Amino acid sequence: MELGTVVCKDETPNTTIFYFVATKESKVKRGLFVQTKTREGLLVGRIEEITKTNRYFMQPETISNYETDINLHFPTDRWEFLLCKVYCLGILDERVRKANYPVSPGEAVKLAENKNLEKLFKFDEQGLKIGNVSGHALEVKLNLNRLFQKHIAILSLSGAGKSYATAVLVEELLNRTDEQGKVGVIIIDPHGEYSSFAYDENFSQKANLIKGRDIRIGIPHLSSYYYRLFLPNLSFAQERDLIKIIEELKKTEDVFGIKEIIQKIEESERIKQATKDVLIPNLYSLNSLRLFGYYDIPSVNTIILPGQASILDISEITNDKKKKMVAAYFLRELFNKRVKRKIPPFIAFIEEAHNFAPEGSSKENFSKNIIKKIAREGRKFNALLCLISQRPVHLCTTSLSQCNTFMFLKITNPYDLKHISESSEGITSELQRQITSLDVGEAVLVGEASSFPLFVKIREKKVIDAETNKSLEDECIEFLEKKENRKKDARDLMGG
Numbered sequence: 001m002e003l004g005t006v007v008c009k010d011e012t013p014n015t016t017i018f019y020f021v022a023t024k025e026s027k028v029k030r031g032l033f034v035q036t037k038t039r040e041g042l043l044v045g046r047i048e049e050i051t052k053t054n055r056y057f058m059q060p061e062t063i064s065n066y067e068t069d070i071n072l073h074f075p076t077d078r079w080e081f082l083l084c085k086v087y088c089l090g091i092l093d094e095r096v097r098k099a100n101y102p103v104s105p106g107e108a109v110k111l112a113e114n115k116n117l118e119k120l121f122k123f124d125e126q127g128l129k130i131g132n133v134s135g136h137a138l139e140v141k142l143n144l145n146r147l148f149q150k151h152i153a154i155l156s157l158s159g160a161g162k163s164y165a166t167a168v169l170v171e172e173l174l175n176r177t178d179e180q181g182k183v184g185v186i187i188i189d190p191h192g193e194y195s196s197f198a199y200d201e202n203f204s205q206k207a208n209l210i211k212g213r214d215i216r217i218g219i220p221h222l223s224s225y226y227y228r229l230f231l232p233n234l235s236f237a238q239e240r241d242l243i244k245i246i247e248e249l250k251k252t253e254d255v256f257g258i259k260e261i262i263q264k265i266e267e268s269e270r271i272k273q274a275t276k277d278v279l280i281p282n283l284y285s286l287n288s289l290r291l292f293g294y295y296d297i298p299s300v301n302t303i304i305l306p307g308q309a310s311i312l313d314i315s316e317i318t319n320d321k322k323k324k325m326v327a328a329y330f331l332r333e334l335f336n337k338r339v340k341r342k343i344p345p346f347i348a349f350i351e352e353a354h355n356f357a358p359e360g361s362s363k364e365n366f367s368k369n370i371i372k373k374i375a376r377e378g379r380k381f382n383a384l385l386c387l388i389s390q391r392p393v394h395l396c397t398t399s400l401s402q403c404n405t406f407m408f409l410k411i412t413n414p415y416d417l418k419h420i421s422e423s424s425e426g427i428t429s430e431l432q433r434q435i436t437s438l439d440v441g442e443a444v445l446v447g448e449a450s451s452f453p454l455f456v457k458i459r460e461k462k463v464i465d466a467e468t469n470k471s472l473e474d475e476c477i478e479f480l481e482k483k484e485n486r487k488k489d490a491r492d493l494m495g496g
């Protein structure tokens with residue numbers, strides 16, 4: 001489809017920028033990919049900006065002379081035209097290379113053909129189909145290896161479509177065949193947004209939903225590392241006494257819990273009373289979290305299965321420490337098992353990643369160290385992270401800088417924009433500006449997954465939401481009705 005003709009303007013055409021005047025009927029849009037011929041081959045570019053001009057309205061004096069009647073005297077509408085500024089991506093051969101010569105003025109500019117865009121973005125027929133190239137009737141097909149060559153971060157302000165895009169990614173991962181290679185998925189889900197996978201008939205076979213209230217960390221096999229991590233205020237001597245007691249219990253008991261540890265400490269003649277007075281309240285407080293039990297739920301060996309997703313729905317856990325303990329324990333156990341090749345390769349999707357791996361340091365950021373560790377070392381073992389966050393500034397910089405693919409949806413906060421541009425090389429000020437004006441459900445991929453910023457209109461998700469959010473009005477009415485019913489039941493009971 002022909003869009004227009006290259007013109008001379010300012011210092012252009014040069015090797016990075018050219019302008020073209022759009023034909024009257026062409027539907028040019030910002031962000032569209034275009035192609036044009038040069039002596040080196042086919043040049044591909046992207047429309048960066050569109051301006052409207054009309055030379056009848058260039059001189060303020062003319063307008064002031066004619067006031068409103070100028071349209072009656074001259075064919076002004078025929079002189080209105082669109083001028084498009086194109087950023088040149090390069091000459092398309094087997095690879096894309098930088099242009100050495102500019103395009104010639106007068107050359108026709110066409111809409112980039114799909115086959116050329118597929119080549120430009122190295123789309124893979126077997127890849128993840130997460131949507132369309134913005135403005136083009138072309139499916140995005142991301143090669144799995146390239147997308148997850150290392151970790152990925154999905155960042156935007158709240159409500160821009162991160163969780164939606166993540167659900168689409170997960171759908172694509174779950175729908176892969178044996179031949180395409182199936183990866184295991186775990187989702188740390190603080191808002192219960194992914195439970196729909198377990199209720200949708202098309203996905204329920206591939207989804208394993210674990211509710212927060214059922215999650216347990218098994219005490220009998222818990223390594224001493226976790227006692228240090230979860231009880232950060234113990235002194236060295238207190239810690240040593242505790243671990244000794246646990247070692248003794250491990251020798252004599254197959255199954256024991258925190259209560260048994262407490263009992264053993266109380267009975268011990270070796271431990272000083274002062275130490276007991278610290279250990280026992282600390283253990284009681286751990287116990288009160290209702291997180292520790294006789295064995296792990298879910299079992300670490302079955303969380304990661306090829307082509308399956310385990311969803312840890314921790315939305316009903318109100319205690320922040322407990323949420324972090326869950327993430328810390330399961331991520332660390334999975335990573336260790338993966339290092340020993342005991343479980344299949346996996347991708348851990350971490351929603352609200354800034355809560356689990358925050359930038360600041362605190363003894364109670366239980367999950368931060370393991371996320372940093374996986375960020376640094378996970379790639380070698382194909383233990384991969386997808387960090388999802390609406391507050392990139394608060395997300396641990398070490399982990400963020402280990403991501404080499406970024407999916408940005410709309411971000412407007414200047415601090416967040418500054419932070420992400422410092423964490424990733426590919427983010428020019430122009431791209432920052434474009435990120436601020438994305439629509440809901442529109443994303444731009446930058447980094448290893450795509451040679452050039454790839455604007456994607458994320459497709460509709462297939463998984464059907466189990467429960468839609470109720471409106472405030474509906475929920476208030478329902479609440480009253482329930483209360484009335486309970487009253488009535490009570491009256492019936494007493495009367496009858």
Ligand SMILES: Nc1ncnc2c1ncn2[C@@H]1O[C@H](COP(=O)(O)OP(=O)(O)O)[C@@H](O)[C@H]1O
Nearest residue numbers: 157158159160161162163164165440441458459
């Ligand atoms: N690609 C999309 N297609 C259609 N609707 C979308 C898309 N992305 C987001 N939405 C809508 O926007 C809402 C907010 O998206 P969500 O993913 O929850 O945002 P975030 O996780 O960034 O806070 C969704 O509930 C959905 O209605």
Ligand SMILES: [Mg+2]
Nearest residue numbers: 159162163164
């Ligand atoms: Mg979300």
